[in-house]
Amino acid sequence: MRISFILPFASLSGGIRVIATYARELTQAGHEVTVISRPLRVKTSPLRTLxxxxxGKARARAREDRTTPFLDFLGERHVVLDR
Structure with missing residues (x-):
């Protein structure tokens, strides 16, 4: 069976961990699992920007380093959209 999970973003939060666990178990059971997520946006307040x-501080870095390692086992089957 082909199964797709759609996430708002891939992070280390508890709900994402549960979906990662389901995806891993379904993959081990022989199913074709795909996880689709958006990139994690960093919201900066106008005051902080000012x-x-x-x-003279540089703009805040994107939180790419905070994506979840729980979905790494999917490889190319974890699709992160452009926006």
Whole structure:
């Protein structure tokens, strides 16, 4: 059976861990599992943006390093959309 999970973003939160567990178990049972997610957006308040510009700090880095390692076993079957 082909199964797809659609996530708002892949993070380390508890709900994402549960979906990762389901995906792993279904994959081990022989199913074809795909997980689709959006990139994690970093919301910066207008005040923080102004303070960063005044102090000369660089723009906040994207939180790519905070994506979940729980979905790494899927490889190419974990699709992260452009936006």
């Amino acid at each position: 303070v960063n510009k005044i102090t």
